[in-house]
Amino acid sequence: MxxxxxxxxxxxxxxxxxxxxxxxxxxxxxxxxxxxxxxxxxxxxxxxxxxxxxxxxxxxxxxxxxxxxxxxxxxxxxxxxxxxxxxxxxxxxxxxxxxxxxxxxxxxxxxxxxxxxxxRRMMDDGGQSEMHRLLALEDLNVADPRTTMEQAAESAGNLARAFRLWALELITLSAGTIEELREQAPKLWGTEEIARRAQGLHGTILTRWPQLDRTCTELRAAIYAYSDASRRAAGRLADSAGTTRNLTLLPSETWRTFTQTASKERLAAVLDGFVFDAPAPWHDPAEIVHAVDEAPRPAPAAPTPPRSALPDDGPADSLDGGTARALRRLAEVAEEALAGRDSVPVQDLLAHSGEWVSARRLLADLAAADLNPELPYRLRWSATLTAIPGAEPAWLSHGHLERTGRDDD
Amino acid sequence: MTMTDPRDLVAGGSAREAAAHARARATGPLVLAPGEAAAAGMARLARGDGPEVAVPVWPDGASPSLLLEYQVAPISAERSGEARRVLAACLKCCWSDLAADPWPGGPAPVETVLSAYRALIGRTDDLMRNWAIGALRRLHDSAWIVLADGEVRLGPRCATWPAESHAQLRELMGRLPDPGDTVTALPLAEPPPGTESAVLAGEPLDDDLLGAFDERRRAELVAAFMAVEHAAEPVQEVRFAALRDPALRRALAEMLARRGRVLIQARERWTTGYDEAAAATAGSTLGEAERAVLVLVLVHSVAIPRAEGLLGEDTWLSPHPAPAEELRRHTQLPIGELDAALRTLRQAGLLTQVKAGEEAGGYVPGPQFHRLTPAARKRLQEELILAAGPNTPLAAAVRAKRRPTGGPPATPDHAGNVRERDER
The missing domain is CATH 1.10.10.10 (Winged helix-like DNA-binding domain superfamily/Winged helix DNA-binding domain)
Structure with missing residues (x-):
């Protein structure tokens, strides 16, 4: 719908x-x-x-x-x-x-x-399929032993009339504008199939009731007139065709079916006798030289980064040696601060250098050693705070750096 | 469209020339029978150890490079840069004596050519190798090289380079790297005694015609000739004096007629096509699968859009691609054959690939369809209707029109076993 x-x-x-x-x-x-x-x-x-x-x-x-x-x-x-x-x-x-x-x-x-x-069917093909059905039914009817001569005569007369009117409409169209013909003709003209069926029907009637000769002559004339009108309309279109316009006269479904079902041989036969150029691109010497000069080059290997001229112990400890070295350095700093003792006051260590930048670096290292669980050094802070204006550092929290007991590993 | 009738222009005696030129255009350089002379306007190439071939030469030593001076696009080759680099590698291996002309040179094993190419572009991967082999095949199909039995030789078209352009090729050979890792070349083939390689210029085809014009007009004629024969698309009338001026155009039409060609006009543009008589004997290189695929594309990109009212102009070119998926899935052609045929048709300029996104896209009729004469266009339409709708009144009308009047009834045509049944 x-x-x-x-x-x-x-x-x-x-x-x-x-x-x-x-x-x-x-x-x-x-x-x-x-x-x-x-x-x-x-x-x-x-x-x-x-x-x-x-x-x-x-x-x-x-x-x-x-x-x-x-x-x-x-x-x-x-x-x-x-x-x-x-x-x-x-x-x-x-x-x-x-x-x-x-x-x-x-x-x-x-x-x-x-x-x-x-x-709806009439809309689709202007009655062609109805005519097919009608012809098929009439074919059955006239072959039926119960059909009387009167019925056959009537059916032949009806068909003759239908074909005549159909032919007349086509003839009128053929005399009109080519656009109108192109538009209407495919709905009206009969396929060879319809003409053949109608002639078959005509033959059956004539064989069975030879006395219907007169009616049959009329039917035959009507069928011929119709075939002729169809061919004339098609002929006029074929003559006026231009070079691709008549392709519209076959429905797109017919074209699709053709592409989907035709064998390779049948498809290829369409182009029998057509001549095309063999591939012959021109390669001019100048263009060959140009193509070689413009060849896409593979990207060159990345240049080696500059290296120091000094001997280098190589990348041996670069992978996780960094952590170990940092730990070793922290331990060295802590040991130097302890100087063999087990506990030293932090405020003495920090005040020792007499300037904040060194003290700050030392404090940072000691705090790092304190926080690292693998190193046996701890900072223990007390509540005492001294302030000595003019000294560096001026504010000092008191506490101790201690070696803990886990030194043995 | 209008077309100049070649029969007015060609004297009967030159029909052989016209047929030979048309055949060379349709099928490539012509192999000559022993003792057969090349047609006028063709050079005869004798290599000493094989059949002689004839290639068309252009008037006044022109070559299609002339198109570049006029900024007209020549027939484009697929991946032309790659093909030219591979051709350079072939030259490096086959052009053994740089003092002589490039053609004929000597044979070289394909592997040597491939390693010369490798050295040239500095890549060694498998993809490069596949591309190079594809390019070798395309060069072989277009007669720039001859690829046989694992050996490469320079093809007949290499003999059509103008002599003055050899210098730049020599210079290029001098700086190309040697193919490193394999034998450099086969031992130089000694020409068999008593035969020698030669390019024998044939009789000129147009001298009597061109002689009637002064230098400037003569050059204009040759330029227009090269443009209509070798441009990818029809060329604009205003760009070429010999197309604008009716007298010159008439001379041009005669130059073409002597080669079995006719001028085809489409509005203000001109191109050329085969004249009917020459086409009848020209032959074709297209195999059955290629012709079948071309018909499928014509139906999908022209006939169906036409039937659905989507195609306005009366032409065999179309902006509606035949979907690749449709060709692949819904036809009777095996996929391998289809793909090979699509490749060949693309290379010949009979199909153009239209790319759109990942899956979409397809094929439309290529620039060669500009070169169909009005009669050929009309015949193509009729053949398609006969094949797709053999039982329609339209097909009957076409058959009736073709049948000689008063002759025997139609024989079954090739499109199907269809006879006219409406006559008892």
Whole structure:
């Protein structure tokens, strides 16, 4: 089913295609219409009917109430729906389940649904597939032993009329503008298949009822006229073709099927006899020289970083030697401060140098040694604080640097 | 589009020349039968130890480099830089006597050429090797080298370099590194006694025509000739005096006609194509798979967009790529064959690859489709319709038009076993 296009922007193309759709509707129901304004003037009307019928099929024996119908068609404007419901009810496509006043439940007519399917098919190919079906059915009919000569004559007469009208429409088109022909012809012209079927049918009738000779002559003439009109229309298009325009005359599905199913041989045969240039690029000497000079060079190996000229003990302890060396240095600093004793006052050590920068460095090293659990030195601070203005450092916390007992490892 | 009718211009006697030139354009340098003379306008190349070949030479010693002076893009080669460096490596190995002309030189093993290339670009990885082998194959396909039995020789096209341009190649050979790690070259092949290599200039094809013009006009004619024959796209009329001036254009058309070519006009631009008579005998290098793939691309990028109303212009070029995935998944062609065919078609300028993102992209008809004559374009349309819709009235109309009037009924055509059935 088509998605209703109510909120689409209206373009010129869309308007034109809508007009084409409506024209087909009008033509199809011209025979039934009471006046020329009696056919829908918006293709959405048909979409609404289709939506409704689908909803009825879904609902089954529950039928549908007015509200349910409204809900099923919620994508369409409500006033359009009301209009449709009025017409569909008026013509009997939708009827009350039971014919009595204040009936709330409705059902759809089978005939209308089938009719709609037929409409959609006619839209697709202008009736070609209908003609196929019709011919297939008639073929079965005339072969049926129960069919009477009168029935066969009638069916042959109908077919003859259909073919004649079809041919006439094509002939008129062929005399018109090439654009119109290009647009309409593929829907109207018959494939060889249709002509062959029709001729088969004609043969069957003639063999079975030789006395229908006259009717059959008319049918034959109609079929020939139709084939001829088809070929003439195609011929005019082929002559006017330009160089790719006629590709539009096959539907894209036919092209797709061709690419997907054709064998390599069948594809290749299209280009039989076409001549193309062999590859022959020109390589001028100047361009060869240029190409060599411009060759992308691999990036040169990274230059070695500059090194000191002095002997270098190499990277042996660079990996984790750093930590060990730092520990060794801290131990040396602490041992130097202790000078063989087990405990020294920190304030003496710090005041010893007499200037803050050295004292600060020493304090930092001692604090680091204190905080490292692997080293056997601890700082133990007391609450005493001395302040000696003018000295460096002027403020001193008192405490002791001690060697702890874990020296043995 | 208009087309100059070559039959007005070509005298009957030069039909052989025209056919030979068209064949050389369609299939590459021509192998001559023993004792066969090269057509006028072609040089005969004798190498001493093989069949002689004929290559077309251009009027007045021109070469396609002339296009650069006019800033017209020549037919582009895929990865041309790489191909030229590999060609330089071939020259390094095959051009044994720098005092002589490059062609014919001597044979060199492929491995030697590869190591010369390696030395030239300073890379040794496998990727480089694969690229170089691909470039060797492309050079072989376009007759710049001959690759056979693991050996490389310089191809006939190397004989078409103008003599005055050899100096810069000599200078280049002097500074290229020697192929280091393998034998430098095969021992110099002594030419068999009694035969010698030679480039024999053929009879000039255009002298009578060009002689009628003064130097300037003569140069303008040659420039326009080179441009329409060798530019990638149709060239603008305003750029070339010999295209603007009807008298010169007529002379140009005759120069082309002598080579089996016709001028094709598309609005204010000109290019050339095969004339019908010459095309009939020209032959083709395209294999079955290549032609099949080309047809698939034409259907996807021209016919389907046309049928869906997406393609406005009446041309066989298209901005709608045939999706690579569609070709790969939804056709009857094996993938290996498809890929090889796509490669060949790309190199020949028959397809152009369109890249878009990781997965998208595909192929459109290449610049060669500018060179189809209006008659060939129309025939292509008809052949496609006959193949894809053999039962449609349109196909019947095409067949009916082709059938000689009063002749026998149509024979089954190649597109399918289809006969006209509507006649009892």
């Amino acid at each position: 088509r998605v209703p296009e109510t909120d689409h922007e209206i373009t010129l193309d869309a308007a034109l295609s809508e007009e084409a759709v409506l024209a087909t509707y009008r033509r199809m129901f011209a025979a039934l219409a009471r006046d020329s304004g009696a056919v829908v003037d918006d293709p959405a009307f048909v979409d609404i009917a289709e939506t409704l019928f689908a909803a009825f099929a879904e609902a089954g024996e529950d039928w549908l109430t007015h509200e349910q119908m409204r809900y099923a068609c919620r994508a369409h404007p409500p006033d359009l729906l009301d209009n449709r419901l009025r017409v569909l009810k008026g013509l009997g496509a939708i009827r009350e389940v039971f014919p009595k006043p204040n009936q709330l439940r409705y059902r759809a007519s089978f005939t209308s649904v089938v009719g709609l399917m037929f409409i």
